[in-house]
Amino acid sequence: MIEMMNKxxxxxxxxxxxxxxxxxxxxxxxxxxxxxxxxxxxxSAKQKSSxxxxxxxxxxxxxxxxxxxxxxxxxxxxxxxxxxxAATIPGMPDARFWADSETDFNKALPAQPGPWLILSxxxxxxxxxxxxxxxxxxxxxxxxxxxVTGVSAGALMAPFMFAGPKYDATLQALYTQTSAADIFEVxxxxxxxxxxxxxxxxxxxxxxPELLADIATAYKNGRRLFVITTDLDAERSVVWNMGAIAAHxxxxxxxxxxxxxxxxxxxxxxxxxIPGAFPPxxxxxxxxxxxxxxMHVDGGVGGQFFxxxxxxxxxxxxxxxxxxxxxxxxNSGLQPDFQVVDRTTxxxxxxxxxxxxxxxxxxxxxxxxxxxxxxxxxxxxxSIPPDFNAPSRGAFDPSYMKALFQTxxxxxxxxxxxxxRPPPYPGGSTILPNVSDTTQSTDPGASK
Amino acid sequence: MKKLSILTAVAVAGVLVAVxxxxxxxxxxxxxxxxxxxxxxxxxxxxxPCDPAYRYPARIVGGQIRxxxxxxSYQISGAVASSGGIAVTVSKGGQxxxxxxxxxxxxxxxxxxxxxxxxxxxxxxMRRASN
Numbered sequence: 236m237i238e239m240m241n242k243x244x245x246x247x248x249x250x251x252x253x254x255x256x257x258x259x260x261x262x263x264x265x266x267x268x269x270x271x272x273x274x275x276x277x278x279s280a281k282q283k284s285s286x287x288x289x290x291x292x293x294x295x296x297x298x299x300x301x302x303x304x305x306x307x308x309x310x311x312x313x314x315x316x317x318x319x320x321a322a323t324i325p326g327m328p329d330a331r332f333w334a335d336s337e338t339d340f341n342k343a344l345p346a347q348p349g350p351w352l353i354l355s356x357x358x359x360x361x362x363x364x365x366x367x368x369x370x371x372x373x374x375x376x377x378x379x380x381x382x383v384t385g386v387s388a389g390a391l392m393a394p395f396m397f398a399g400p401k402y403d404a405t406l407q408a409l410y411t412q413t414s415a416a417d418i419f420e421v422x423x424x425x426x427x428x429x430x431x432x433x434x435x436x437x438x439x440x441x442x443x444p445e446l447l448a449d450i451a452t453a454y455k456n457g458r459r460l461f462v463i464t465t466d467l468d469a470e471r472s473v474v475w476n477m478g479a480i481a482a483h484x485x486x487x488x489x490x491x492x493x494x495x496x497x498x499x500x501x502x503x504x505x506x507x508x509i510p511g512a513f514p515p516x517x518x519x520x521x522x523x524x525x526x527x528x529x530m531h532v533d534g535g536v537g538g539q540f541f542x543x544x545x546x547x548x549x550x551x552x553x554x555x556x557x558x559x560x561x562x563x564x565x566n567s568g569l570q571p572d573f574q575v576v577d578r579t580t581x582x583x584x585x586x587x588x589x590x591x592x593x594x595x596x597x598x599x600x601x602x603x604x605x606x607x608x609x610x611x612x613x614x615x616x617x618s619i620p621p622d623f624n625a626p627s628r629g630a631f632d633p634s635y636m637k638a639l640f641q642t643x644x645x646x647x648x649x650x651x652x653x654x655x656r657p658p659p660y661p662g663g664s665t666i667l668p669n670v671s672d673t674t675q676s677t678d679p680g681a682s683k
Numbered sequence: 684m685k686k687l688s689i690l691t692a693v694a695v696a697g698v699l700v701a702v703x704x705x706x707x708x709x710x711x712x713x714x715x716x717x718x719x720x721x722x723x724x725x726x727x728x729x730x731x732p733c734d735p736a737y738r739y740p741a742r743i744v745g746g747q748i749r750x751x752x753x754x755x756s757y758q759i760s761g762a763v764a765s766s767g768g769i770a771v772t773v774s775k776g777g778q779x780x781x782x783x784x785x786x787x788x789x790x791x792x793x794x795x796x797x798x799x800x801x802x803x804x805x806x807x808x809m810r811r812a813s814n
Contacts, residue, residue, distance in 0.1 A: 629734035
């Protein structure tokens with residue numbers, strides 16, 4: 236979700252889980268008020284004598300060991316793997332399913348195939364996707380997506396894109412006017428090194444009953460909006476059927492107390508809650524005859540984007556994706572990002588994890604490409620152009636995000652945003668790819 | 684462009700303590716002040732190579748600032764007047780930042796600068812809890 240590594244370079248390391256491991260280490264090793272800015276400090280300035288960021292118990296002036304912070308939370312209700320495997324949201328049995336369940340996935344899909352929009356992780360780089368889809372609207376290239384999936388940053392923008400161009404202005408404001416102060420507050424919560432109450436408030440403000448009503452209507456018309464979180468207890472990804480939740484939220488005869496609206500907002504927060512940096516989100520469930528809370532974190536932990544259950548995406552599965560076109564928006568650049576790495580732990584982690592995330596995205600794109608070809612449908616992928624190099628002054632720099640939004644917008648409006656195959660590797664193969672002409676994109680918005 | 688991170692840190696800390704400062708009359712008498720509580724301070728940079736924006740917690744007790752997240756690697760001095768006017772200086776490693784402004788009820792705001800105006804901007808604060 237966020238990018239705390241304020242490298243003095245053109246583009247943020249975009250993707251959530253990775254960069255944030257380094258982010259919380261940065262905070263661990265630097266004064267809390269220094270935040271991301273501390274990244275550019277010298278190693279000597281960063282290192283506290285203890286090497287660890289500690290917080291005192293309320294009313295005490297003496298710092299405690301970090302582990303002692305766990306005492307501030309009540310003990311969790313015990314539950315078993317079987318309890319969790321069977322757990323559902325009370326009153327909303329259709330709210331979610333395991334991301335590895337082929338049966339539940341197929342059951343949740345629309346009756347009619349259509350174009351699918353897949354939105355990746357990316358933190359502040361989500362401005363690219365927001366701009367791109369808004370640009371598709373402006374250029375008349377935007378289809379009605381029958382399925383929209385979002386992970387982390389992709390999850391936060393997905394509801395607005397699913398609900399249609401009516402929300403483009405909201406999307407633009409969110410990704411060009413939001414700063415780090417609107418996302419998090421520096422300071423340990425005991426579960427994380429930052430507190431996301433500002434993001435929680437922002438989500439509450441933006442996810443309105445009107446938006447949910449529009450999403451519920453689209454759901455009833457057969458379209459689907461899926462958001463992915465990670466059930467950390469189970470180490471499994473969860474797909475949330477946000478349209479179904481919205482339908483519950485708008486059914487006032489059943490949703491006493493706004494539970495569905497609250498769940499909708501909590502799922503979005505959870506999907507972007509990078510473990511370690513942001514606190515996990517507890518979600519109340521019922522399973523095995525008892526009520527307990529699951530711990531959910533960033534959906535990016537289980538993969539940078541989601542098309543279908545992993546087993547169905549295997550190149551040998553024979554699965555046919557029931558879509559007419561697959562559009563994957565990668566809120567990240569995929570080129571190597573040269574950096575003379577400082578001899579500090581955060582710098583080394585940031586560069587390493589940033590590279591690992593790009594590799595993960597590339598592998599996932601390749602898998603999606605093969606799945607699309609095996610399904611006989613068009614594959615379309617867009618990522619931040621290699622020549623985008625606007626400077627970023629820190630986490631969620633509005634100037635940087637505006638520039639990235641505009642880049643995405645221009646691409647989207649041009650009608651040439653998408654390529655029909657994954658971006659080539661640097662210094663890529665000279666062997667021509669074997670791509671069937673029968674599966675080339677035919678929808679507007681896809682470049683040939 | 685290399686950011687002036689230490690300055691940023693100092694400046695931010697300056698704003699943190701801008702909601703408190705040196706012992707007020709209330710603090711000297713060991714009494715609570717009208718501004719006691721947990722505050723959240725949003726700092727925005729208008730010019731200079733500092734971070735664009737960040738948010739930090741701060742606690743005021745008896746009119747004195749207490750860093751909500753313990754860190755003693757910087758020094759603070761300043762005051763919150765009963766009128767809500769504030770002036771504060773924060774220093775660290777030979778660098779310093781200053782913040783000025785005013786609190787009114789449960790909100791507040793002002794300006795900050797650091798490093799001989801290398802960076803400057805605005806801050807705003809909101810009280811999230813009264814204790």
